[in-house]
Amino acid sequence: MAFLKDFKAFLLKGDIVALATAVIIGAAFNKIIASVVADVLMPLIGLFTGGTDFSQQFISLTGEHYETLEAAQEAEAAVITYGNLIQALINFIIVGLFIFLLLRAYEKTKTKKEAPQVTAPKGPTQEELLTEIRDELKKQNNTP
Numbered sequence: 001m002a003f004l005k006d007f008k009a010f011l012l013k014g015d016i017v018a019l020a021t022a023v024i025i026g027a028a029f030n031k032i033i034a035s036v037v038a039d040v041l042m043p044l045i046g047l048f049t050g051g052t053d054f055s056q057q058f059i060s061l062t063g064e065h066y067e068t069l070e071a072a073q074e075a076e077a078a079v080i081t082y083g084n085l086i087q088a089l090i091n092f093i094i095v096g097l098f099i100f101l102l103l104r105a106y107e108k109t110k111t112k113k114e115a116p117q118v119t120a121p122k123g124p125t126q127e128e129l130l131t132e133i134r135d136e137l138k139k140q141n142n143t144p
Contacts, residue, residue, distance in 0.1 A: 030095065041094075042054050056068065058080060058082065059079065
């Protein structure tokens, strides 16, 4: 029974809920970025590289020449699809850029919201207090 209680407490901690939320949002965000790269950026890059479709770029490891990636896959040839790697790298760079911009904006808002550090007024030092106490004691001892 204590195990279930501890497990429930663990799951309901704020950090775990925030992490789960971040993972879900991150997965959805990754799909958006993948679509932007595959549907917008890669065609633009292909336009600048003479109509190259990077998703169809591959190297056949068997040494045979295949016209298309599908033909190589139908022949069950071993291929390296470097075009997919290029798309994955662009995805990574864009996701990294968005995360950087998001964290940078968060840090700027965090520093703006913090109140300026107010230092406490300086009081007498320990030596000064001890000196005052000594002087008061001397006064009290000398008065009749």
